[in-house]
Amino acid sequence: MDHQWRSRIIARVSARAVMCVGVAALLAVNIAAQTPELRWGGDAEGGAPFVEADPSDPTRVVGFEVDIASMLAEGLNRRPRFIQTGFTTIDASVARGDFDIGLSGIEDSFARRTRLAVTVPYYRFREILTVRAADAARYRTLADLRGRRVATLAATLAFDLLTAAEKEHGVVVVPYEDDVHPYTDLAVGRVDAVLLDEVLAERGVRRHPALTNQPTSVGVGYYVGILAPQNTGLRNQIDAILKQAMRDGRLEAIFRRWKMWNEDQRNLYARVTADESGPAPQTQSTAAQLSVWDATVRYLPSLLTATVITLVLSVSSMALAIVIGVLIASGRVYGPAPLRALLTGWVELIRGTPLLLQLFVIYYGLATVVQLPAFLAALIGLGLNYGAYESEIYRSALESVPPGQLDAARTLGFSDRQTLMLIRGPQALRLALAPMTNDFVALLKDSSLVSLITVVELTKQTTIFASNIGTWFVPGLLCAALYLALSLPVSHLARRLERTWRRA
């Protein structure tokens, strides 16, 4: 009895304790949830000093943008939360509400000002031409680079400056998707200069001692934060915090910490804090000021050129894939056991690894051994990759021709080669036609991956178009229409061929 009573007390007390702990935990979670977040988007691939994974704790990010985000969050009484976003999609992501503000070395431009709510500029940078030290005397300005390949990051002020120089001075623009490979390709001689902002240029020269920066700047730009267009209330709060930080030296402290401070910033801050509107962005691509219709008319020729590149690349890659496919399939059907094993291994290797990785290995990985031009590297990469898939189609097609027909051919005196050319091959081809058509249409679309090794094809040109006019709607529709214009005739032709063969 006594024992029962005691255990009842213990049960009641411990239940109460559990309840207390639970309530406390709920309260803590609730308080945390009530502190609103400042979700900010950036690309950690951009690396230091912008945003990069903390080397000592890769789950955290560090960089001057991280410090600015923390400062803004503190001013807003919010908790900062980083959201990883690809550099070229930051504008679209912030517009659709994936995060409150984009901070990732984003350049001020008219296009952004028309489509988004843009903060006051908080950093002024110069566009710097980087060349190999040996060429420093030869290539001083863009005008010296007629007919030469000049690398930059797509959809940036530098890209617009280069596009203008393409018309004026005849330089060849090579757009990259990242800000690291332009400098490695400059060092190995694939391009003759890089035009990017001084932050990147300084980093490029630090990493490649054989490179040097030209002293005169080619242009000037500003880093800003971007918000969704309807988010002007938050933008105004942030502008106030930024201006206060310019006055009280907190921004200077951040940029000094990242070794980016210079007198340009002092002048910028003086103007921003004095003048409500701040400096206007350098006039660049005027596309943003045009109507969508005029912009479309202006971009259509380059989209058509890019379509031709996509078509030529796809057709020649497919031709290479067919040749490789036939060779591998013949080896696997007719070859001796060691060759069959070798070819099977090759097919599994190619099919089991991403096409993107293969393109990187061929273009960047082999660069120290052989510097393939981008188009050729793209052609070889796509051809090798699709060749592996084609070989499987041909092998199974060859093996599905009934062996009885091969016996019949033998008793009629046909040689193995004749049997393949006259009897087995033609029947296999008919079986392979539908999956081959499928593969060609897939290749047409996969060819967009080669933009990552600097080939400007249809998708890349569309991205450039879209980021310059600030909307994906019209460029997306046009791009889709052009891809369909390429793939539909192929499918139609294949269906007609199949019908003809069925009748024959």
Added chain:
Amino acid sequence: MAAGMSVLTVRDLEVRRGARSVVRGVSLDVARGEIVAVMGASGAGKTSVLRALAGLDPIAAGSVAVDGLQLSAGPLPRGEALRELHRRVGMVFQFHHLFEHLTALHNVWLALVHVQRQPQREAERKARELLDHLGVGARADAVPRELSGGEAQRVAIARALAVGPPLLLMDEPTASLDPARRGELATTLRQLASEGRTLVIATHDEEFAGACAHRVLIMDEGRVAR
């Protein structure tokens, strides 16, 4: 029957499938114009004998002479030896094995043009004649899957005959035919024999064998039983 008149002479033929002998000690003489039916239950070795004679499976032991050409034990004949053999031996398969992407006519002339190097016009004329002769001239432009079993059978015979082999091997020729067609086929084969062709037919259709063969051999477990 005198050996000199034989189109086909088989001595102590042995055929193996893996380690197992599927044909053992088969000897046989077939004279020109003769039809020999080889009968026996499934698995008795009928098809294996035919495939060895046609150069599709290797001979493990013994010897075969076809119209003066000697085949001996060892690997399958290749190249010129194979072509020599197939000038002498044609084969019609149980399931015809017509080339499915070609018309009946094309099936018949393909080897004339590509193996015998005859001009295509002449080869086509000869192929059409053969199809007419076998009663399927009207189906010359049909593809194999449009042909009935009997029609496909006749096209397959025409294809084998086109290259002019003195010896024709047939595996279960009545398998895809209804009884009326079997009678017709027996008549056709008799006519071919009377024109000087020699036929060795593997079948388990007793009635058909009785209707067309001059001689019937019974096989059991790889041997000639009688």
